[in-house]
Structure formats: C-alpha cells, structure tokens
Amino acid sequence: MNKRLFLSAPHMSGNELKYIEKVFESNYIAPLGEYVNKFEESIVNYTSTENALAVTSGTAAIHLALRVLGVGKEDDVLASTFTFIGSVNAILYQGANPVFIDSDKKSWNLCPNLLKEYLKTTKKMPKALIITHLYGMSADIQKISNICKEYGIYLIEDAAESLGATFKDKHTGTFGDFGIYSFNGNKILTTSGGGMLVSSNKDWIEKAKFYSTQAKENYIHYEHKEYGYNYRMSNVLAAIGVAQMEVIEDRVFKKREIFSWYKEYLIDVEEITLMPELENSRGNRWLTALTFEKTDPHKIVGALEEINVESRPLWKPMHMQKLFEHNKVFVDGTSEELFKKGLCVASSTCMTNEDVKIICDIIIKNLG
Template identity: 40%
Template sequence: MADNGDEPILLSAPDVGELEQEYVLRAMQSGWVAPAGPDLNAFEAEVAARLGVSHAVGLSSGTAALHLALVSWGVGPGDVVPVSTFTFAATVNAIRYVGAEPFFVDCDEETGNMSAPLLEQAIAQLCAEGRSVPVVVPVDMLGKCVDYTAIEKIAREAGARLLCDAAEAFGAAWQGIPAGSFGDASVLSFNGNKIMTTSGGGMLLTNDGELAAHVRKLSTQARERAVHYEHTEVGYNYRLSNILAALGRAQLRRLDEMIGRRREWRRRYAELFADQPGVRILGGIDDAEDNCWLTAIVVDPAISSWSANELNAKLTEAHIETRPVWKPMHMQPISQGLQGVIDGTSERLFDHGLTLPSGSAMTDEQFGRVLKEIAKVIGR
C-alpha cells in the first residue's frame, strides 16, 4: 500500500502476513483452542533448539517468565536483587512481585547495558552490609547482549544465580552464543512490538529441568497430578495459548528475514548520521551480533547543532513515532526509597537519546519518508 504521507509510521509495528494466518487458521481448525496443545509444544521445542537449551516454557509474557523464575528460586522478602536501571518497568516489577528489593546498577556509555564494574561494586557493597543477594538480573538493551563473559563471572563469584532478561534480544548473540541461552535461566518476550510476536507472550529458557517443570506447573495454577483439582502451592494463570504459539511458529520461520530488514534500517540510519558531529548510534560501534530490534541515537547537545528533543518534535509533527530511550528505573516515582550504584550514565542517555522507527513491517517508501523528515532537521 502506498504511503500518502499522512498515515502514521510506528516505531515497531507487528510484522505478520499470510504465513501467520495459515498457521493460526490451522491451529483453530485442529480444535486446539485451549491454553495448551501441539503448537505450543512444537513452539517450545523449536525455540529451545534454535537457542541450544534443554527446556523452554511458553508463557503469557516475558514478565511472567521473570516472575516465575524468581518464585521457583524462593526469592522474596529480605533478598536484594541487582538489576539494570536502564530498562522497562517490567523487569523491576517482577522483582517487586515477590517482595524482594531491586538494587539498581547503572550502564556503560557505549551500549546502555549493565556496567560490569558497577555490578561488581554493587555486590561488594551489599555483601559488606550483610545483605542476601540470591540473583542478578541484567537486561539486553534494545537487542544488544550484555557482556555475559564479565557479568556471569561476577554473579558466579558472588554465589548468585543469573536471570537474563533477553526480552528484546531474540536472534542476537554474545561471542557466537545466542541471547536467551545464558545464565541459570533467560527470558524472551513476544509482545506485539518485539522482533517477533505472538501478540502477547513470552518464554523461559533454561537447562535446568527441575526449574522448567516447576515454572510450567506454576503457570497453570500449580495444579498437582491428580484426577481432581489438588493444589499445594499458589499458582498463576500464565500459560501461553496454543493459538498464539501457532502464530509464534510462523514468526520463527521468518525471524532471520525480519532481523535482516531491521539491520538494513540500522545501516541506513548510520549512513545518514555519519557526518553529524556529536551524533552516534547507541551500541552501534560493534553491532554485528545485535538483532537491531530498535535503533536509537544519542545526540551530544554540546557538539550537535540540533537536539534529540528537536528531532523528536519534528518527527511527531510528521506523524512518525519516536520515543526517548528508557527512563532509568531509579528515576521513576515508583522507585523512591530504593538504592543502587548510579554514576549518571543512564540519565545522560535518557536526556539525549531517541529511538527511531525500526520495524521490519516498515516499507521502503515509509522509511524514505522517515529519512526525508530527519534530513530537514539535520540539514542534509
């Protein structure tokens, strides 16, 4: 469909078509419209095989996956959980669901991912205070893996589990190892704006069969194996439905194609901003293993002749959706009273960062319109 210049261009719209319709229709026609079924089983197996992990549990959201991992490990009141401050609220909410205390760790300047030196400092501080630190939760920012080599080492030396929030990073890798396969467990999101979608949904990945079995049990109201309804612990209604899993199976077949599309937008944005003083792609210096879910720029107002806020305003006027990068969780009103190791990096990125349209469903014509509007601001 032709772009008439008035239709809004979204940041990351779902990319679905005939293949997805075929898979969903087939699932519906099979009669498996209940929460579980053969498409869910197949989807879990296919994702696990792609990532090289032993177990995958399809759930209603990435948040649910984070929550159930923490519940299964017995994390709760009295525990402190070091977590990326530069993230969406869902990561921190899951920690608070179980009554544990989030402890915010700032990011590095280049990638926006959790700073390994600051994590080490945070754990040393908490241990010196005699606090219980059972788990660390890093986040893969905008589809770029954290430095798992350093983060895993720090967590292991502290005797803490590692719960990896790879919600934004399916299809990315760290030193050749896929995002979603690190730590004691990892989490993916299949929300509508993610690299691939099941409308709403997520998944827990792990090599721990006991953890996977417990999460699966908890996700279906913790029903025991009995002919009647028997419950010995509190459960949750968190299972991914068979029909949504069918959608996910179709999306999985197209994942590499969709990543390639987003990578092309990243390349063209980098080309556009290459001669702009004080402007860089967040994490763009080395993005060969990123999934390029969203492309964000950081604009240094002391060097650039325009600001991220000015570009945001002009693109909004042109019906082009943009968004500041994550407002750090330690700055959120809900986080008042919580502590962390903060050096100001995430605050600077929030002040001067802007996320640009990056969806794989965006047409060449639409992307051309985005570039045209940006060029008006930056003087090209």
C-alpha cells in the same frame, strides 16, 4: 507520509492464518496444545537452549524464574536501571527489593565494572541479578555471567527485546540460570502477547510449568499444596509464534539493514551518536537508538510526528521513577545522560531505504 510508520510494527510471515485454522479445526484453542509444544521446540532449536516454557508474557516468565529460584520477601535483586519497568515489576510481585545498577557507555547495558564494585562493597548479598539486553543489543554478558558465578548469585537474562542477538555466537538468554523472551505486539516477533522462559535446568522449567498452571498437584481432582498462576500460553497464540519463528533470521537481517541505512545517512552528523555494538556480538537492532549532543530529543519527536512517524525517548531509568525513590542504587550518571539525550526512531521491518532517508532528512533539518 500517508501511512504511519511505527517504531516496530507487527510483520506476519504468511503462515499464521494457516496454523490458526489448524488450531480451530482441532477445537483446541485453550492453553496448551500441539502448537504450544511446537513453539517451545522452535525456540529450543533456534537458541540451542535445553528447555523452554511458553507463557503469557515476558514479565510472567521473569516472575516464574524468581519464584523457582526462591526469591522472596526482603531479598535484594539487582537489575539494570536503564530498562522498561516490566523487567523489574516481578521483583515487587515477590516482595523483594530491586537494587539498580547503571549502564556503561560502550554497550548502554548494565556495566560489569559497577556490578563488581557493588558486590565487593555491599553488606547484603543479593539473591539474583536481572540483566536487560537493551534494544536488542547484547550486554557484556560473559563477563557479567562470570561475576554472578563468582559471587554465587543467580542470573536471569531479560532478552525480551533481543531474540536473535548473540554474543560470541551464543544466543542472549542462554548464558544465565534463566532467560526470557517477549512476543509483545512491537517485538521483533509477535504473538500479540506472550513470552518464553528458557533454562538448561529441566527441573526448574518443570517447576515453573507447575506454577504456571495454578500449581495443580498430580491428582484427578484439583488438589493444591502451593499457590500458582494462570500463566500458560494459548494454542492460538502459539500457532502465530510457530509461523513467526520461521522468519526470525529474515527479521534480524532487515532490522540490521534498517540500522545500516540510518548509519549511512547520519554517520557524518557530529552531534549524533548511534547505539554501539559490542565486539564479538550481533545485536538484532530491534530499535535503532541514538543520542544528540545538543538537540532536545522531544523537538525531534514533534518534527517526526508532523510527517506521521513514531519515535520515543530512551527508557527513563528505573532509579529516577517515583515508584523506586527509596530503593538502593549504584549509578554514575550514564543512564541519566542517555535518557536526557536519547531517542528511538522508527524501525519497522516494512520500512524502505527511502523511508529512512526521509526520517533522517527531518532529523538533520531540526538539529540545534
């Protein structure tokens, strides 16, 4: 291929520059402003959450959620082990201890049964759980939410990859005490960098907003009783976000269509299994992910690179990372097996059916 096909390239709606020009005309390009408010409103309206806060990244949003919920030094915080490290770094920021729970095979997301088993047997009750909706696909979130309520632990949904995904017609990110979305450069929508914190609890969002703006007290001068962060999104990036939100359903439709093309060309290949979708859910299929029974995924990565197509292995589980070698884990081998056998393939919304066919032909040619 002449053009490089990325895993998930940015895809503009066409209105981004128009809204950015309005920001520049107003000369209000610093954090906060009209488009920050509009971006937050667009997330509220789309997901049916009650409150939203635009921040600098998904990780910043998780950090704020943990701070507001009072997670601190030596607290245990449960987390999906099969995830990107951004989901758990904020736990370390608070001096707390990540405890990793494994996935199940029916969703590849955190296993509710393992979660329940851990909570039944642990001598130290965790303060919170951060659940990742992997590759845009919903976890068994209603069951997980019910378990958290039963044991009195806070639930933070890392929906960084799953904006537009639903479980029983309810958006991921809106089941927990907090939810977060990411608008990093490769997400289904992008503001180049940015995140959103959502919650039904207005007081919590107001407290998060306070922390995100350096914890400045309500005085004309700069008065501080607590420490805070510089975590608020700029008006410029929010303008991009407003334009991106205008096409969110188009992007979900195209991502799912790309997955359907992969499925069409690979469904009869015995060695390949595509990432499942839970009944009563709609994933956004941010990345099409699959596993091989015998073939080394790195062999496929190399073959696709030869035709200028990006791919990458599935996430290396957090409990396998040296950083977390001394942390508590509750695993059964599922995520380790997925990492060993799995691959994400190019899923950019600019792709055509012919692009997917060429990729699948290369994959099939290099099996074994």
